[in-house]
Amino acid sequence: xxxxxxxxxxxxxxxxxxxxxxFIFGVYYSFTDWNAMTGxxxxxxxxxxxxxxxxxxxRFLHSFLVTVAFAVINIIVVNVVAFSLALLVTNKLKLxxxxxxxxxxxxxxxxxxxxxxxxxxxxxxITQVGSNLGIGFLATSLLGHSQxxxxxxxxxxxxxxxxxxxxxxxAAIQSAPAELIEAAQIDGATYLQRVRNIIMPLVAPAFTVxxxxxxxxxxxxxxxxxxxxxxxxxxxxMGQAIPTTELLALNIYNTxxxxxxxxxxxxxxxxxxxxxxxxxxxxxxxxxxxxxxM
Amino acid sequence: MKNQLKMYxxxxxxxxxxxxxxxxxxxxxINSAKPVLDIIVDPLALPEDPARIFTNIxxxxxxxxxxxxxxxxxxxxxxxxxxxxxxxxxxxxxWVLVRTKSTLSTVIxxxxxxxxxxxxxxxxxxxxxxFHRIEVFTGLINTPFRLLQNYPGIILAYMGFxxxxxxxxxxxxxxxxxxxLEEAAKIDGxxxxxxxxxxxxxxxxxxTVTVMILNGIWIWNDFLLPLMxxxxxxxxxxxxxxVQHFVGSFVRRWDLILTTTLMGMLPVVIIFIFLxxxxxxxxxxxxxxx
Numbered sequence: 001x002x003x004x005x006x007x008x009x010x011x012x013x014x015x016x017x018x019x020x021x022x023f024i025f026g027v028y029y030s031f032t033d034w035n036a037m038t039g040x041x042x043x044x045x046x047x048x049x050x051x052x053x054x055x056x057x058x059r060f061l062h063s064f065l066v067t068v069a070f071a072v073i074n075i076i077v078v079n080v081v082a083f084s085l086a087l088l089v090t091n092k093l094k095l096x097x098x099x100x101x102x103x104x105x106x107x108x109x110x111x112x113x114x115x116x117x118x119x120x121x122x123x124x125x126i127t128q129v130g131s132n133l134g135i136g137f138l139a140t141s142l143l144g145h146s147q148x149x150x151x152x153x154x155x156x157x158x159x160x161x162x163x164x165x166x167x168x169x170x171a172a173i174q175s176a177p178a179e180l181i182e183a184a185q186i187d188g189a190t191y192l193q194r195v196r197n198i199i200m201p202l203v204a205p206a207f208t209v210x211x212x213x214x215x216x217x218x219x220x221x222x223x224x225x226x227x228x229x230x231x232x233x234x235x236x237x238m239g240q241a242i243p244t245t246e247l248l249a250l251n252i253y254n255t256x257x258x259x260x261x262x263x264x265x266x267x268x269x270x271x272x273x274x275x276x277x278x279x280x281x282x283x284x285x286x287x288x289x290x291x292x293x294m
Numbered sequence: 295m296k297n298q299l300k301m302y303x304x305x306x307x308x309x310x311x312x313x314x315x316x317x318x319x320x321x322x323x324i325n326s327a328k329p330v331l332d333i334i335v336d337p338l339a340l341p342e343d344p345a346r347i348f349t350n351i352x353x354x355x356x357x358x359x360x361x362x363x364x365x366x367x368x369x370x371x372x373x374x375x376x377x378x379x380x381x382x383x384x385x386x387x388x389w390v391l392v393r394t395k396s397t398l399s400t401v402i403x404x405x406x407x408x409x410x411x412x413x414x415x416x417x418x419x420x421x422x423x424x425f426h427r428i429e430v431f432t433g434l435i436n437t438p439f440r441l442l443q444n445y446p447g448i449i450l451a452y453m454g455f456x457x458x459x460x461x462x463x464x465x466x467x468x469x470x471x472x473x474x475l476e477e478a479a480k481i482d483g484x485x486x487x488x489x490x491x492x493x494x495x496x497x498x499x500x501x502t503v504t505v506m507i508l509n510g511i512w513i514w515n516d517f518l519l520p521l522m523x524x525x526x527x528x529x530x531x532x533x534x535x536x537v538q539h540f541v542g543s544f545v546r547r548w549d550l551i552l553t554t555t556l557m558g559m560l561p562v563v564i565i566f567i568f569l570x571x572x573x574x575x576x577x578x579x580x581x582x583x584x
Contacts, residue, residue: 018454
């Protein structure tokens with residue numbers, strides 16, 4: 001028993017100090033007029049006022065909708081690309097090691113650095129290609145149009161993460177029994193039939209894990225968003241000027257630092273947490289059911 | 295014969311995807327070797343004078359905003375200490391959680407796992423405020439051991455935020471190890487600490503590699519947590535903070551910005567090239583176990 005607590009102590013202690021205590025404070029502050037990082041003792045209880053304000057703010061509502069759209073597109077595209085790459089690199093190709101390493105490489109680099117690199121690519125390199133080839137549509141930066149700017153974030157995030165999820169799928173495909181796949185091949189199943197009816201059901205648990213992780217990461221996306229578009233371009237929503245590609249994490253950050261309303265930012269973060277927890281639970285529940293069906 | 299043709303076709307597809315995947319890096323590399331005007335004229339052209347890259351690197355090295363050497367050292371200290379601390383505390387915790395069969399261990403494990411859905415945004419503002427209060431209360435604020443804008447705070451933060459996933463990974467792995475060795479050690483009179491560190495810990499090596507890679511990549515590249523705990527432009531800054539601060543203060547100097555991103559990527563890319571065999575194996579093994 002003494003060993004049990006001694007061995008747990010360092011992990012539990014750092015976990016409590018860094019996550020649990022701030023989490024409790026965080027929920028509490030969202031019901032107060034907390035306004036300075038250094039203070040905290042002299043806050044007043046304001047009930048649900050911050051939450052009422054949150055749901056009446058067009059900028060937040062827009063950010064919420066954009067985040068949901070981003071998450072849906074991103075979860076689909078990342079997993080489709082990652083699974084396709086995994087199918088590609090589980091063939092007996094000559095340079096298979098090189099492909100795996102290369103597809104994984106963007107994942108090693110932080111979103112801030114990648115965001116700036118791609119900002120340059122979208123603003124300078126692609127516009128140059130556009131004017132060289134005389135494609136007027138590409139000659140102006142895609143980051144200047146709100147729909148395209150959102151898809152640009154998706155593209156960068158997919159490029160950054162597909163290689164990581166590819167590894168999860170590669171592991172699952174490799175641990176699937178080879179006899180089963182070979183037997184199907186001998187029975188004359190086409191490649192697509194084998195993928196759909198044999199490989200996909202066998203790697204179903206990997207889909208659950210990968211989709212859960214992409215879901216959580218899509219909702220928490222911050223770095224690429226900040227460095228690539230910083231929320232821009234501006235647009236109108238419910239009669240108010242808003243940044244059109246500001247995802248929730250960036251919205252919360254801006255509320256606290258640019259607009260300087262900490263308690264407001266905290267209320268947004270709690271709404272964000274509840275949404276994420278609910279969506280994650282629902283997603284895991286459905287994936288688990290799907291696993292059993294397959 | 296038909297199969298062989300198919301394999302060649304697949305190989306070509308793979309090479310094409312590889313080229314597309316690497317293009318962004320190529321664009322960074324060629325433009326890091328140009329003066330700013332050449333970039334504006336044609337960002338796709340090859341550099342006229344490739345040696346220009348050294349001029350740009352020197353300019354970035356001399357930058358008082360980037361402080362490359364110092365940022366590199368800070369990033370290394372933070373990443374290395376946090377990763378080692380996480381490996382030790384998480385493996386210890388996971389071991390007793392697996393080996394002690396009780397409701398309490400199940401509940402503790404469930405709390406760690408559930409915490410994975412708490413977004414950083416919910417805790418980041420109170421974390422800074424609470425760290426500040428600890429500093430003031432303990433009087434650490436005026437010492438070299440203060441938490442904010444300093445190593446102890448950010449390392450402690452990574453220890454806290456890293457434990458859920460690391461314990462989860464170790465927990466899954468330890469469940470699959472047979473008990474016999476540990477029991478034999480116990481009969482021989484080994485203390486729990488000795489049993490763990492000399493018998494169990496070496497067996498955990500495969501998952502330890504995975505835990506180190508995942509946490510290492512995350513901590514090295516993380517931006518928002520260092521921004522909150524260290525702040526911008528202070529003595530201790532990580533490479534992502536340095537890059538962001540630099541871009542913020544040199545709008546449109548794409549020659550220097552791209553060189554900075556290149557130098558920001560370089561350490562990880564070099565490590566990856568040398569250790570890729572282990573990193574890729576670690577990732578695949580971890581995915582199977584986790």
